[in-house]
Amino acid sequence: MPGRFSYDNRSAAILVFPVLAVLLVVAAFPILYSFWVSLHDIVLTRPLRRPFVGLENYGRMLADPRFHTAVLRTTLYTVVTVSVTTVLAIGVALLLNENFRGNKLLNALLLLPWATPSIVNGLMWKWIYDPTYGLLNAVLVQLGLLESYRAWLGDPDLTLLLISNAAIWKQMPLAALLLIVTMKAIPEDLYRAAKVDGANVVQRFIHVTLPALRPGLMLVLVYETMISIRHFDLFLIMTQGGPGDASYTLSWLIYVETFRSLRFGTGAALSYLLAMLTFLLSWLFIRFLGERRG
Amino acid sequence: MARRLMLALFSALFVLYVAGPVLWLLSSSLQMESEITAVPPNWLPPHPGLHNFTAIFTAGDSAEYANRGIAGFLPSGAANLLPSLYNSLKVGLWVAALNLVFSLTAAYAIAVIDFKGRRATLYTVLATRVIPDIALVVPLFLVIRNLGLINSIGALVVTYLAITVPFTIFILISYFEGIPRDLYRACRIDGCGHWGALRHVYLPLSLPALVAALMFAFLTSWNEFLFALVLTQNVAAQTLPIIIAGFVMDFTTSFSFVNAAGVIAILPPVLLAILFQRYIVSGLTAGAVKG
Numbered sequence: 001m002p003g004r005f006s007y008d009n010r011s012a013a014i015l016v017f018p019v020l021a022v023l024l025v026v027a028a029f030p031i032l033y034s035f036w037v038s039l040h041d042i043v044l045t046r047p048l049r050r051p052f053v054g055l056e057n058y059g060r061m062l063a064d065p066r067f068h069t070a071v072l073r074t075t076l077y078t079v080v081t082v083s084v085t086t087v088l089a090i091g092v093a094l095l096l097n098e099n100f101r102g103n104k105l106l107n108a109l110l111l112l113p114w115a116t117p118s119i120v121n122g123l124m125w126k127w128i129y130d131p132t133y134g135l136l137n138a139v140l141v142q143l144g145l146l147e148s149y150r151a152w153l154g155d156p157d158l159t160l161l162l163i164s165n166a167a168i169w170k171q172m173p174l175a176a177l178l179l180i181v182t183m184k185a186i187p188e189d190l191y192r193a194a195k196v197d198g199a200n201v202v203q204r205f206i207h208v209t210l211p212a213l214r215p216g217l218m219l220v221l222v223y224e225t226m227i228s229i230r231h232f233d234l235f236l237i238m239t240q241g242g243p244g245d246a247s248y249t250l251s252w253l254i255y256v257e258t259f260r261s262l263r264f265g266t267g268a269a270l271s272y273l274l275a276m277l278t279f280l281l282s283w284l285f286i287r288f289l290g291e292r293r294g
Numbered sequence: 295m296a297r298r299l300m301l302a303l304f305s306a307l308f309v310l311y312v313a314g315p316v317l318w319l320l321s322s323s324l325q326m327e328s329e330i331t332a333v334p335p336n337w338l339p340p341h342p343g344l345h346n347f348t349a350i351f352t353a354g355d356s357a358e359y360a361n362r363g364i365a366g367f368l369p370s371g372a373a374n375l376l377p378s379l380y381n382s383l384k385v386g387l388w389v390a391a392l393n394l395v396f397s398l399t400a401a402y403a404i405a406v407i408d409f410k411g412r413r414a415t416l417y418t419v420l421a422t423r424v425i426p427d428i429a430l431v432v433p434l435f436l437v438i439r440n441l442g443l444i445n446s447i448g449a450l451v452v453t454y455l456a457i458t459v460p461f462t463i464f465i466l467i468s469y470f471e472g473i474p475r476d477l478y479r480a481c482r483i484d485g486c487g488h489w490g491a492l493r494h495v496y497l498p499l500s501l502p503a504l505v506a507a508l509m510f511a512f513l514t515s516w517n518e519f520l521f522a523l524v525l526t527q528n529v530a531a532q533t534l535p536i537i538i539a540g541f542v543m544d545f546t547t548s549f550s551f552v553n554a555a556g557v558i559a560i561l562p563p564v565l566l567a568i569l570f571q572r573y574i575v576s577g578l579t580a581g582a583v584k585g
Contacts (some may be wrong), residue, residue, distance in 0.1 A: 008407050011409075012412070014399075015403040016415055018399065019400040022459065023422045023460075025437075027422040027430065028418075033433045033436070034430075091304075095301070095305065095308060100301050100305075102305060108568050108571050111567040111571055111575070112313060116517075117560065120559050123538065123552055123556050124319045124556060125315065126542065127319065133332075133335065133549070138334050173312075177575055178579060240543075254428055259524065264432060272429065274426060274429055
């Protein structure tokens with residue numbers, strides 16, 4: 001065993017120090033500090049008065065009707081975004097995993113949504129949904145599918161789904177890439193054996209591809225859920241929580257509570273609740289989808 | 295035959311879905327305000343030109359702008375576009391460079407050296423990756439405000455480093471683990487220390503992973519919005535997404551200018567992603583599977 005101050009230990013300490021320092025200052029300390037803040041009534045407009053209130057901030061938020069709305073909206077948004085992204089990504093991965101001319105070009109194009117800044121993604125879809133000059137109205141009316149122009153984002157029943165659509169467009173490529181990697185690792189023999197047994201394309205997909213895809217799918221589900229549940233950018237740029245409270249999600253509530261009402265105590269409490277929810281969900285996914293592998 | 299037809303059909307749908315929205319944005323940005331507001335829309339610009347781009351880039355020069363007589367309203371924020379472009383570039387390059395140095399050394403230590411606290415280090419890095427940014431933004435704002443660093447480029451660089459470093463460490467670790475251990479042993483026998491092994495064995499052999507790490511760090515900081523929104527206040531540190539968000543949320547701004555600004559922001563990351571496609575794809579999947 002090398003000693004405590006051996007060459008290896010000393011070198012490693014020097015090599016690892018810069019990263020740990022940054023992570024401590026910018027991630028670990030703020031998270032602990034955030035817990036302290038969440039136990040105090042900190043309102044930025046009254047900087048000198050910051051009494052300790054214990055778990056009151058948490059209680060107040062859990063009882064707040066805005067919180068209930070936000071949980072509902074976040075759940076709907078996350079479920080729609082994650083499920084559609086995953087299904088779409090499976091389809092794209094199946095397509096790109098085939099060998100054909102032009103496959104390379106499609107693979108390059110796949111990175112286009114991934115590289116698009118979320119703010120541009122938001123403005124692009126807002127422009128497509130535009131009530132008077134938008135592409136969506138024009139296409140649907142020209143195809144005869146719609147009688148007259150509609151204010152898409154102004155419809156409370158559709159807003160969340162339309163924002164979700166923009167998010168899916170951007171998130172699908174990463175999910176597809178992860179699935180393609182998993183697909184490439186499936187041994188060709190499995191397909192040949194299934195063919196010999198007389199399995200058709202659909203049967204081969206259900207009995208060979210899908211089970212082998214399990215680790216990749218788990219990764220995609222955890223990733224997409226974590227991204228969607230905390231998503232913020234599109235809500236700010238497309239609807240700002242509206243119309244009414246139709247897109248009032250948890251991340252939007254945290255932003256409003258903290259940076260508009262300047263109530264940092266309750267904002268921090270909410271952040272903690274969201275962080276714990278994220279941990280819990282990814283743990284559940286890994287627990288229930290990953291067990292067969294372990 | 296049926297297979298080829300199916301592939302062609304699905305390929306076409308794929309291209310339409312992935313590239314369609316961006317092409318529409320591009321087409322709109324090359325049209326005059328009167329052209330994009332036509333019903334039904336002009337699919338292709340009737341008189342393509344860069345007028346929207348020149349207008350937003352020369353917005354600071356008010357005399358010239360007043361004389362131009364372009365139909366459409368440009369917000370006062372347009373003058374900040376050029377400085378914010380410069381800020382975005384500066385932040386992105388700093389983050390990419392520092393991220394590379396920091397994650398290279400850390401990944402080498404974790405992947406190669408069997409040191410005390412190796413697992414603990416790995417778990418710390420992993421744990422910081424799963425904290426949602428929206429949960430981090432409230433305390434980080436307070437910390438940076440107390441340090442008097444709100445509205446500074448440095449605060450953004452350090453924040454983005456913390457966001458990107460865990461992921462690039464995973465990319466590099468998974469790459470380093472694929473490099474034959476014998477090369478490292480040979481180097482050690484020849485008398486090189488850890489610094490020498492990093493420089494002469496791991497650095498030259500992991501160029502693809504390094505490119506992936508560089509790209510990932512630059513693109514993440516170029517595209518990031520939430521932290522920039524909270525940590526910056528004016529043109530001294532605001533990045534491109536902040537100025538563009540201001541464009542979009544100002545209802546008086548003409549869409550032709552909004553679209554042009556969007557094209558400016560989308561071009562660098564998209565070009566980089568397509569140029570370095572192979573590295574990015576292998577890096578993304580390695581980092582994600584590892585993490």
